[in-house]
Amino acid sequence: MKIKLFYLIACALFTTITNAQTYAKNGMVVSDNSAASKVGTEILKKGGNAIDASIATAFALAVTHPQAGNIGGGGFLVFMKSDGNATTIDFREKAPLKATTNMFLDKDGNLIAGSNHNGLQSVGVPGTVAGLYMAHKKYGKLPWASLVQPAVDLAENGVPLSYTLYKHALHYKKESEFMANYFTNEKGEITQMDEIWKQPVLAATLKEIRDNGKDGFYKGKVAKEIARFMKKNDGLITLKDLAKYEAVERAPLKGTYKGHDIFVMPPPSSGGVALLEMMNIMELADFNKAPFNSTPYVHLVAEAMRRAFADRAEHLGDPDFNLNMPLEKLTSKEFAKNRYNNIDWQKASVSDSTKYGQIYDGTNTTHLSVLDKDGNAVSLTYTLEHSYGSRLGSPKLGFIFNNEMGDFNPQPGYTNSKGLIGSAANIIKPEKRMLSSMTPTIVAKDGKAVLVIGSPGGRTIINTVFQTVLNVIEFDMPIHMAIETMKIHHQWLPDRILYERGLLSPDTVKALEAMGHTMEPRGQLGRLMGITVDSDNKVYVGASDSSSPDGGAVGY
Known part of the structure; x- marks a missing residue:
């Protein structure tokens, strides 16, 4: 596709301010921390x-990127083999057996503000270790212990405390006793920037996992301490919860866009369904009439988002509890035609909290991307929910618990214009996996991976990944430009367009407001980690989002 002149000018301007792309012939790892990316690349070497590299990188991130890298949370992995076949592993957290549908409501049936994100009752049963272990057992190559050992070394020997983590140390020390001691040194003082930060307690926990695999977390001394700590502090997770937890291998959802195959997670990730629905809508567009970042283009993207998020809210949840989700319909080309034909090009649609998507008929996670020399690709996103999750953990274990229970719909039947959703598909039930916005994605052409991409960002994940995929396929952007260029976010409710401050023309903002859109500037949306393939020259091209100060693309 020919690239418009204005796009070339934008590329020239942005190249001077974005992270440089990294090039490699044999393999590439891109993550939120360059030290963790190096761990993964060494595994490739x-x-x-x-798969091996993604596992080693993920464990390393639990040491070097603790605000989201984790063994106390959960996530999703999309794996495309070099033969063109793809699969996924769902290691999303689950509600404990003692969880109840109304556990966060007061006596009048109203949500107790903050209760679903604060305290140990907000912690879901962690899935990360089980998911990484399943990936290794099914598809790994090197010994398990060799993949966990680098994280043990990082925790035991220490890493220089980055400026980012130093700021976090000062900010989060007031959150809890655990966080007050989390970044301290051997003297009991906050570790200073660039000083070596050691985590001996976490190292001991990782050794249990190294030596005993999945059982090193879900059974034995680690599990007993989790259960003891939970019981003492009014948490819900028990030894039975831990022993019963299993990751699940699921068939990926597959969509197409102009000759490309798109492999994404099925529910309980909502990101894959929404991304495919939006890509199908955009495939119908005439970009000569709606050129990139013009008023018609932004309007179209926002309306596609509005429709996909309305459908997400109405239908999606844990597939083991929702047996009749209309996934085939939502991701079909015909369904997209109805959604596209309903768009009014002159004015914004209405987000009606009482009707979900029916009227359209007719803030912490981390991501890593890996490609090896044979063309095997992994897109892995995992999370603690908020930055540093619940900000709670046992001082005997050294890792942070998630607060993922907040991703359930906490007040059944109640949806409001502020974005609180009450649809039945995602209400709390014991052992249910909460709906997620994580959107690990692999794009292929002619059976070979050409784009591996994902991002953190709460509900904005879906839209930042969607726009990046569109930027690469439709507008031929190099990966660093596809990641850095202006993005917007609309999630049906609240009814507003968030846009990155300083990257959208003031005239365009005014034109969209005149069409009925509520415009709200924000900082950078998403923190994307991506790899593309220069097939002609057999070169991998990687880039980490400039909003990730410690991130890095490392290849060899």
Whole structure:
């Protein structure tokens, strides 16, 4: 596709302010922390495959990127083999057995503000270790212990405390006793920037996982301490919860866009369904009439988002509890035609909290991307929910618990214009996996991976990944530009367009407001980690989002 002149000018301007792309012939790892990316690349050099490298990188991130890298949370992995076949692993957290549908409501049936994100009752049963272990057992190549050992070394020997983590140390020390001691040194003082930060307690926990695999977390001394700590502090997770937890391998959802195949997670990730619905809508557009970042283009993107998020809210949840989700319909080309034909090009649609998507008929996670020398690809997103999750943990274990129970719909039947959703598909039930916005994605052409992408960002994840995929496929953007260029976010409710401050023309903002859109500037949306393939020259091209100060793309 020919690239418009204005786009070339934008590329020239942005190249001077964005992270440089990284090029490699044999393999690439891109993550939120360059030290963790180097761990993954070393695994590739030793003969490991993309699965091995993703596992080692994920464990390393639990040490170097603790605000989201974790063994106390959960997530999703999309794996595309070099033969073109793809699969996914769902290691999303689950509600404990003692959880109840109304557990966060007062006597009048109203949500107790903040209760679903604060305290140990907000913690879901962690899935990360089980998910990484399943990936290794099914598709790994190197010994398990060799993949966990680098994280043990980082925790035991220490890493220089980055400026980002130093700021976090000062900010979060007031959150809890655990966080007050989390970044301290051997003297009991806050570790200073660039000083070596050691985590001996976390190292001991990682050794249990290294030596005993999944059982090192879900059984034995680690599990007993989790259960003891929960019981003592009014948490819900028990030894039975831990022993019963299993990751699940699920068939990916597959969509197409102009000759490309798109592999994404099925529910309980909502991101894959929404991304495919929006890509199908955009495939119908005439971009000569709605050129990139013009008023018609932004309007179209926002309306596609509005429709996909309304459908997400109405239908999606844990597939083991929702047996009749209309996934085939929501991701079909015909359904997209109805959604597209309903768009009014002169004015904004209405987001009606009482009707979900029916009227359209007719803030912490981290991501890593890996490609190995054989073309095997992994897109892995995992999370603690908020930055540093619940900000709670046992001082005997050294890792932070998630607060993922807040991703359930806490007040059944009540949806409001502020974005509180009450649809039945995602209400709390014991052992249910909460709906997620994580959107790990692999794009292929002719059976080979050409784009591996994902992002943190809460509900904005879906839209930042969607726009980046569109930027690469439709507008031929190099990966660093696809990541950095202006993005917007609309999630049906609240009814507003968030846009990155300083990157959208003031005239365009005014024109969209005149069409009925509520415009709200924000900082950078998403924190994308991506790899593309220069097939002609057999070169991998990686880039980490400039909003990730410690991130890095590392290849060899």
